[in-house]
Amino acid sequence: MQPIPRIAAATAATTALALLLSACGSGGGEQTSAKDKQTLTVWGMGEEGKHLAKLGKEFNKKHPNITVKVTPVGWDVVHQKLVSAVAAGELPDMAQMGSTMLGEFIELDALDTVDQKTFKKDDYFPAAWNGGVKDGEAYGVPWYVDTRALYYRTDLAEKAGVDKPPATWKDQMDLAEAYKDKAKTKWGTYNQPANIGTWQTWVPFLFSAGGELLDSSGKPALDSPESVKALEEYAAYFDQGLSRKSSPPDYDVVKDFGSGDAPMFISGPWIVNNIKDQQPQLKGKYATAPLPAGESSTSWVGGASLVTFKDSEHKAAAKEFTKYLTSTEQQAHWYEIAKSLPAKEAAWDEPALKNAPEQLDAFEKQLKTAKTVPPLAKWEEFSAKIDEGVARVSQKGESPKKAAAWMQKATEGLVG
Amino acid sequence: MATTTPSRRGVPDRTSKVRSGAGAGSSPGRKRGPKLRRDRLSVQNGPGWLFSTPFLVLFLTFMAVPIVATFVMSFTDFGLRNVADPFSTEFIGLENYTKLVDDERFLTSLFNTSYFVIVGVPLTVGAGLFAAVLLNRGVGRLRTFFRVGFYAPVVTSIVAVAVVWRFVLDPADGLISNLASEVGLSSPDFLGSKALAMPSLIVMAAWRNLGTAMVLFLAGLQGIPAEVREAARLDGAGVWQEFRRITVPLLRPTMLYVSVMTTIGFLNVFEEPFVMTEGGPDNATLTVSLDMYHEGFRFFHMGYASAMAYVLFTVILAVTLLQLRLLKDKTK
Numbered sequence: 001m002q003p004i005p006r007i008a009a010a011t012a013a014t015t016a017l018a019l020l021l022s023a024c025g026s027g028g029g030e031q032t033s034a035k036d037k038q039t040l041t042v043w044g045m046g047e048e049g050k051h052l053a054k055l056g057k058e059f060n061k062k063h064p065n066i067t068v069k070v071t072p073v074g075w076d077v078v079h080q081k082l083v084s085a086v087a088a089g090e091l092p093d094m095a096q097m098g099s100t101m102l103g104e105f106i107e108l109d110a111l112d113t114v115d116q117k118t119f120k121k122d123d124y125f126p127a128a129w130n131g132g133v134k135d136g137e138a139y140g141v142p143w144y145v146d147t148r149a150l151y152y153r154t155d156l157a158e159k160a161g162v163d164k165p166p167a168t169w170k171d172q173m174d175l176a177e178a179y180k181d182k183a184k185t186k187w188g189t190y191n192q193p194a195n196i197g198t199w200q201t202w203v204p205f206l207f208s209a210g211g212e213l214l215d216s217s218g219k220p221a222l223d224s225p226e227s228v229k230a231l232e233e234y235a236a237y238f239d240q241g242l243s244r245k246s247s248p249p250d251y252d253v254v255k256d257f258g259s260g261d262a263p264m265f266i267s268g269p270w271i272v273n274n275i276k277d278q279q280p281q282l283k284g285k286y287a288t289a290p291l292p293a294g295e296s297s298t299s300w301v302g303g304a305s306l307v308t309f310k311d312s313e314h315k316a317a318a319k320e321f322t323k324y325l326t327s328t329e330q331q332a333h334w335y336e337i338a339k340s341l342p343a344k345e346a347a348w349d350e351p352a353l354k355n356a357p358e359q360l361d362a363f364e365k366q367l368k369t370a371k372t373v374p375p376l377a378k379w380e381e382f383s384a385k386i387d388e389g390v391a392r393v394s395q396k397g398e399s400p401k402k403a404a405a406w407m408q409k410a411t412e413g414l415v416g
Numbered sequence: 417m418a419t420t421t422p423s424r425r426g427v428p429d430r431t432s433k434v435r436s437g438a439g440a441g442s443s444p445g446r447k448r449g450p451k452l453r454r455d456r457l458s459v460q461n462g463p464g465w466l467f468s469t470p471f472l473v474l475f476l477t478f479m480a481v482p483i484v485a486t487f488v489m490s491f492t493d494f495g496l497r498n499v500a501d502p503f504s505t506e507f508i509g510l511e512n513y514t515k516l517v518d519d520e521r522f523l524t525s526l527f528n529t530s531y532f533v534i535v536g537v538p539l540t541v542g543a544g545l546f547a548a549v550l551l552n553r554g555v556g557r558l559r560t561f562f563r564v565g566f567y568a569p570v571v572t573s574i575v576a577v578a579v580v581w582r583f584v585l586d587p588a589d590g591l592i593s594n595l596a597s598e599v600g601l602s603s604p605d606f607l608g609s610k611a612l613a614m615p616s617l618i619v620m621a622a623w624r625n626l627g628t629a630m631v632l633f634l635a636g637l638q639g640i641p642a643e644v645r646e647a648a649r650l651d652g653a654g655v656w657q658e659f660r661r662i663t664v665p666l667l668r669p670t671m672l673y674v675s676v677m678t679t680i681g682f683l684n685v686f687e688e689p690f691v692m693t694e695g696g697p698d699n700a701t702l703t704v705s706l707d708m709y710h711e712g713f714r715f716f717h718m719g720y721a722s723a724m725a726y727v728l729f730t731v732i733l734a735v736t737l738l739q740l741r742l743l744k745d746k747t748k
Contacts, residue, residue: 080713087499108500186588195694246608248582249694261588377496381715395610395698 034316039067041092042321043082045304046075048096048144051338059324066317079380086110093312094321096304097140099131100383103375105307106134112308112315114138118323127301127372128343134375140305141322142343144334146268147299147370148204149362150292153263155285159183165289169208169233172264172292176242179263188242190253190262191234194391199383200302201266202390204291205230207298207371213382214374218416220382222389223408226295231400233294235393245394254278257286266291268302272359273339288362299370303343341367378414385410490722499716512723522724524699525707531614532621532703533682533735540622540682541675544629545667549659551630552637563634567627574624578691581620582607607693610700617688617701625681629674636670637663672743676736683732704728 032038044052049072056068071092073081079101085091086108097105105111116138121129124142132140152165152175160178176188192201203213211226221227237243244262254271256262258279275282291297306325308318324330331342332350341363342348348364376382389407392398398406491507498505516522547566551559569577584591587605596603606616640663648662664671686705689695695702695710704724712721 083496083499083716087502104496107497110500194696194698244608246605246697248607249691378715384710384714391696391698395696 030313031316032314034320035065037065038314038317039069040094040314040317040321042068042070043078043092043095044070044072045078045096045098046072048304048338048340049073051334052096054337055325055330055334056321059321062324063317063320066320068321083108089311091309091311093314094306094308094318096143097307098304099128099302100373100379102132102140102305102307103134103377103379106132106139106375107377110309110311111139112310112312114141115319118319119326123346124343125301125345125367125370127367127370128303128305130372131301131375132305132307140307141326143304143306143325144331144338144340145301145303145343145367146270146341147301147363147366148200148266148268148291149299149366150289151257151265151267151271151286152289153179153257153260153282153285154287156183156185156260156263165287166292167289168292169294173236173242176237176264177240180242183260183263185263186261187244187256187263188240189237189264190247190256191237191243191266191394192251192390193238193243193245193247193394194387195247195249196384196387198390199386202230202234202386203373204266204299205234205294207300208291208294208296209233210295214415220408220411220415222386222411223404227407228400228404229294231390231393231404234390235400238394258282269341269360269363270339272357286359288359290362290366297366297369299366300373301367301370302373303341305343376415382411382414385414486722486725489719490726492719494717494719494722496716498718505719508719512720513727515720516723516727521699521702521707522704525702525704528614528699528701529683529685529703529705532618532685533679535615536618536621536682537675537679539618540625540678541629541671543622544626544674545633545671547626547630548633548637549663552634563630566630569624570627572624574687574691577620577624578688582692585616608697610697613693613697613700617692620692621682621685621688625678629678632670632674633667636667640666668743672739675743676739679735679739680732683728683735 042052042056043049049070053070053072056070059068060066075098078098082091082095082097082101082105086105091110102111114132114137119138119141121138125145128142128145129138132138132142150166150172156179157163157175160175160182162175162178166172166175172189178188179185180188192198206213206227209226209230211224211230212221215221215224238245253262253265253267254274255278257265257275258281272288275286291299306322308315308322312318325334326344328344328346328350331344331347332352334340335342335347335356336352341360342353347353353360373379385407389403389410392403392406393400490512491509492505493508493511494502494505547562551562582590585606587593587603587608590603592606593603604612606612644662644666645658648658653661684705685703686709689701689703689706690709693701695706705728708721708724708728711717711724
């Protein structure tokens, strides 16, 4: 237990030093033309970061003067690394940036604006594009997208006497009950009960209930009747013992999906690949469906955008690389390599996507109506309050109304 | 250092005696020599400084600077936007500290940390003492085996420990739940239950740290003279009486050290909840260090987190002083 304060202290020291240094080295410097010989530094994140290096090499063949140096950074540390890099003035030229992080770095004034003549808003899924827009300026070009939809076990559903995908909240609840009662599964579904990232499962309920994260004036709208309704629906699964009330920090739902303990859950498109790798026996025994509808069937858009940093001296080259990565052809190619869904709508007509597993259809459909998570400077904190609000209902047993009021109060100071 | 002037060089006087006596590494015998009033930074002290440089550099960079920096920061509103623009940080006096008093999460974390310490420290120290006494007598050839067995968790990475304990505690296919189902019982979801999560972490921490206590107690036990024990036995003391009247009082200095170090470690508890529960369920295992980490490194409320750190520091200081007083060696 002892070393942690020291680590914290060391980090604080480094930050402090970095702050001193940053005071000396700011400013954009001179721009290099796209034709000069140069090295473009790019940070990629997680698995995508590893694959991105391949694309960098392919790009280099077409543009021999631009060498792309990709540094993959893990998703778990990237937020801290980027903030430290901002403080130290040591940002790369470009990065892949998770959609929910954009707001924070726009606020930090670290991102360069997107040339909207080269990159056209209409080419991309609107919700993905809007995730990087603040005050009319775009700061990121959507690279790939993801959204949330429903996964459910068809073989167990059959056993439980259900033969079509749940279309409404009521269907979903009935299916969960049928799983548990008739197919004798341990749980009926999995709604993440608490901890980091709970919002990812709850926000689809909020949006499908007709609710919003922020109202039209930009204030949180988490105590709206729709939000209460979404919490009630979410909580009902815990109250009836259809979903577990706690799960360990790195809980892997795919494992329980494979064993049948959790025969239904809401998650993103990468799960299709995970199931193929980790639970191959499930082939043909599960399906995806658009989110069951409350008022509507509405999900949220995640994914990553390509950003260029303000201090970069290779903005022209960065633009070339961004153009390359977001071309329709490369978007389809990217799907083949990384199984990430193209952010450009035209890419979905490419053969690679046409032949994609049928489980991805639900996501394409969902994407057309999915809503944006607004770019907030303090999204990390805002989302943590949602996580805690949901936990108050699932674990503390607070009434949805009270928890909604709590979330509203806790988030009020975090916007604007 | 400024008192050494060329004109006074080589003239022994009182001030120099006092000064060099206070300086590091100068021995009284050399005071009368011609090198008498050398500066602490003089050539003769060079090797001393040289040898301490690695420590000093590391200490100053990684301890002293952050300690001062966090103290100053705790009176500011240093937050995310100051990362790029540190000069817009504003001093807000004691606001961070007054805010802490009303912070429900922080109060919960203080309560949880106290719970952890009040139950965990006596348990760890007691278990360590028990293991040490058993190993000091008896067990014979297996002694080394047991010593290694008890000490191994101390040097094992917390992540490995967490993985093993998760397996032990897992409600679905864990060791305990399987054993329980063998005899027809059902086991609770230890880490998922508000009432049991903290006790589970305490047991794990006690198991993990008792090795250190045991090694120290073993050393202490070996320092107790055999004659004292023999005398007690001749006077007719039984095993319990010998333990109660001889072992425990003579172990007092060791006891003091062990409980102070264990308490400090336990007050800083971070890794166990961080890896095992993320502070849940319903903040039942949220500790001060974990809350501080979230505020500081997730949300970048550096000022606020620094204030938390200083509150924790004050608590640690107070508790340590109290222990020093209560467990003072009364045999001297």
